[in-house]
Amino acid sequence: MASELCKTISVARLEKHKNLFLNYRNLHHFPLELLKDEGLQYLERLYMKRNSLTTLPENLAQKLPNLVELYLHSNNIVVVPEAIGSLAKLQCLDLSDNTLEIVCPEIGRLRALRHLRLANNQLQFLPPEVGDLKELQTLDISSNRLLTLPERLHLCLSLQYLTVDRNRLWCVPRHLCQLPSLNELSMAGNRLAFLPLDCVGFSGSPSKEERRFCSTNDGGRNGQPHAKDLGRSRExxxxxxxxxxxLKGLPSYLYNKVIGCNGCGAPIQVSEVKLLSFSSGQLTVFLPTEVKSIGTEEDRVLPLQELAMRNLYHTHHRLWKDLNFLSPISLPRSLLELLHCPLGHCHRCSEPMFTIVYPKLFPLRETPMAGLHQGRTTVSFVAYCCSTQCLQTFDLLS
Known part of the structure; x- marks a missing residue:
């Protein structure tokens, strides 16, 4: 077997192969022949799935500098060395079905990476440096032990397919609403109690600062950034x-998407985390913990904190737009960050909300996905309004 392996690698070196298949070779160590002398300088795709590798060599990038695709599916790799960040041309990295416990921060140096697959490992967290992968289109981190997702994930502006099935997620960062290219989001088999309320959204090709504060189309009112939650995204x-x-409720603007929510809303006792909730008949909807109070139709005056935050939000964005600089008022950094990404926006008028919402329930709507399920789910759509006036006039069909 060893002689056959050496012969295969030698032929690849002499004939300057771009693809090398070393699948099902029962390899326990990375072949030294691959790292001999100058390595395989012409190699672009290396397939080593279903072996027994436990680690990767530190000089991998030095010996295989032109790797574009690296497939290490179904091995026993626990830690990926920092040196992997030097594979400057790498576009596809598959480490699914290993025993990974740590993803090193150097993963963020793979600026050409388009597809990253880390499914079926033992990861408890992802480094924030994943947000540096500007070309990333596919991220599969299903079947791990993730409790949270990094907030900087929303900086992956090319991300189209995000799969986080079968983890331990309780919530989703609101910043994910800002992913401009996201086409498919799969978070089945987690512990989600709610999905993000709406966030500030962007479209077109704005500058870096414009992308954070305002839209290039006419989605907003009076020059303000337009509201965007998961459902309002065009992509x-x-x-x-x-x-x-x-999960007992879905944001109302998801009603016109293809939704899979079978098996949600089963009656259980939520004892581990106490969540803010409101009830309508037999249905209880849990709200994000950032919500401090739930408004009712009898409420006529908003809390002073809520009024102050909304006014500050509009002042901040108006001055930035008119005077064209980032910080027109002196505020603590934490408060500035809160103004950039409110708790949500009113589904009726897009008014920003910071501490209080007025929920309104709608029955589950038929979607193209409904025909694939045998039974009905108890999940309903939930709209969030900024005032009693919007609450009374909001209609899902409008």
């Missing part, structure tokens, strides 16, 4: 949240 078409038994 997003598929949302799968099946088998999240804690």
């Amino acid at each position: 997003l078409q598929y949302v799968y949240v099946d088998n999240n038994v804690h």
Whole structure:
């Protein structure tokens, strides 16, 4: 077997092969022949799936500098060395079905990476440097032990397919609403109690600062950034949240998407985390923990904190637009960050909300996904309004 392996690698070196298949070779160590002398300088695709590798060599990038695709599916790799960040041309990295416990921060140096697959490992967190992968289109981190997702994930502006099935997620960062290219989001089999309220959204090709504060189209009112939640995204078409038994409601603007929510809303006791909730009949909807109070139709005056935050938000964005600089008022950094990404926006008028919402329930709507399920789910759509006036006039069909 060893002689056959050496012969295969030698032929690849002499004939300057771009593809090398070393699948099902029962390899326990990375072949030294691959790292001999100058290595395989012409190699672009290396397939080593279903072996027994436990680690990768530190000089991998030095010996295989032109790698574009690296497939290490189904091995026993626990840690990927920092040196992997030097594979400057790498576009596809598959480390699914290993025993990974740590993804090193150097993963963020793979600026050409388009597809990253880390499914079926033992990851408990992802480094924030994943947000540096500007060309990333596919991220599969299903079947791990993730409790949270890095907030900087929303900086992956090319991300189209995000799969986080079968983890331990309780919530989703609101910043994910800002992913401009996201087409498919799959978060089935987690512990989600709610999906993000709407966030500030962007479209077109704005500058870096414009992308953070305002839209290039006429989605806003009076020059303000337009509200955008997961459902308002033009690119997003598929949302799968099946088998999240804690999930009792969906944001209202998801009603026109392809939705998979079978097995959600089952009656259980939520004892581990106490969540703000409101009830309508037999249905209880859990709201994000950032919500401090729930408004009712009898409320006529908003809390002073809410009024102050809304006014500050509009002042901040108006002055920035008119005077064209980033910080027209002196505010603590934490407060500035809050103004950039409010708790949500009113589904009726797009008014920003910071501490209080007025929820309104709608029955589950038929979607193209409904025909694939045998039974009905108890999940309903939930709209969030900024005032009693919007609450009374909001209609899902409008």
